[in-house]
Amino acid sequence: MSIHISANKGDIAKVVLQPGDPLRAQFIAEKYLEHAELVSKTRGIFYYTGLYKGKEITVGASGMGFPSIGIYSFELFTEYEVDTIIRIGTCGAYSTDLKLFDILNVENAASESTYAKYAWEIDDEILPHQGNIYDTINKTAEELSLKTKAINVHSSDIFYRKDPAVPAIATKYNCPAVEMEAFGLFANAKHLGKNAATVLTVTDIIPTHEKISADERERALKPMMELALESALKSL
Numbered sequence: 001m002s003i004h005i006s007a008n009k010g011d012i013a014k015v016v017l018q019p020g021d022p023l024r025a026q027f028i029a030e031k032y033l034e035h036a037e038l039v040s041k042t043r044g045i046f047y048y049t050g051l052y053k054g055k056e057i058t059v060g061a062s063g064m065g066f067p068s069i070g071i072y073s074f075e076l077f078t079e080y081e082v083d084t085i086i087r088i089g090t091c092g093a094y095s096t097d098l099k100l101f102d103i104l105n106v107e108n109a110a111s112e113s114t115y116a117k118y119a120w121e122i123d124d125e126i127l128p129h130q131g132n133i134y135d136t137i138n139k140t141a142e143e144l145s146l147k148t149k150a151i152n153v154h155s156s157d158i159f160y161r162k163d164p165a166v167p168a169i170a171t172k173y174n175c176p177a178v179e180m181e182a183f184g185l186f187a188n189a190k191h192l193g194k195n196a197a198t199v200l201t202v203t204d205i206i207p208t209h210e211k212i213s214a215d216e217r218e219r220a221l222k223p224m225m226e227l228a229l230e231s232a233l234k235s236l
Contacts, residue, residue, distance in 0.1 A: 002079035004071055005047060005060075007039035012080040013049055013058040015232045017225075018073070018087050020181065022046040022061040027218075028225055029059050045072070052229050055236050062087065065157065066115040066184035073188045073196070084133050084195035084235050086228045090221070091153065091179040092204040094166045098176055100205060100212055103148045103224050105137050106198040109182035110173040111155040116187035126152070126173050127186040131195030133235055140231040146223055151176060153200070155183030177202065195235070199224055 001007060019025050025046050029036040033050030040047040040060065047060030060076075062069040069087070076082040091104065098104075108128045116122035141148045154167060154175035170178065182198040189196035201224045203212040212220045 002075040005040045006042040011039040013056040015084045017059040018062045025061045069181040070184045087198040090203040091177045091200040095176040102202040104200040105148045107150045108152045109155040111183040120191040130189035133195045133197040137231045154178040
């Protein structure tokens with residue numbers, strides 16, 4: 001077991017789906033995986049391993065922000081020899097060009113964060129997805145007749161801010177949406193030579209204050225979850 005994940009060696013699959021919320025991980029495991037076993041619950045961050053269409057997949061939470069996903073993804077990649085992590089999460093849209101329920105396959109993540117610089121001496125402000133899982137997700141979406149959008153996303157350290165204007169870095173790199181983890185995941189995967197992707201569902205339109213209600217979230221996130229699961233199958 002690692003410092004923050006209490007699973008034994010061999011309890012974690014080679015491909016991990018990583019939502020931020022532990023309860024979302026539990027929901028996916030209970031709804032989609034056969035023989036799902038809770039293999040870690042340290043700090044209330046749940047990890048389940050089970051079978052999806054006969055193949056072993058793990059789903060477990062990342063928590064919120066670069067420090068949290070940085071810890072969990074690093075330990076998964078190194079201590080548990082995970083090959084691929086697919087982050088599945090939600091995001092806010094800076095632009096009305098995006099709509100509620102849109103599914104985004106993140107091509108690049110831009111950030112003002114110093115995470116990559118001080119963790120791995122990576123000075124880039126923008127990092128791409130890592131490995132071939134991004135292309136697998138695009139092909140799988142076509143097969144499922146799901147419309148996805150390939151975009152750049154702003155990965156921010158900040159949820160609440162004084163200035164409501166779109167941050168300069170989002171404008172600089174044409175990022176129509178914002179979330180808080182992709183850049184950290186991509187940095188770890190780049191440093192370690194692993195595969196990493198981020199698939200997001202738009203749940204908030206920031207300029208118009210539109211939001212998906214709590215009651216709509218399960219329906220809203222189901223296509224993204226199924227896309228990630230089907231893509232995970234192809235990478236095993």
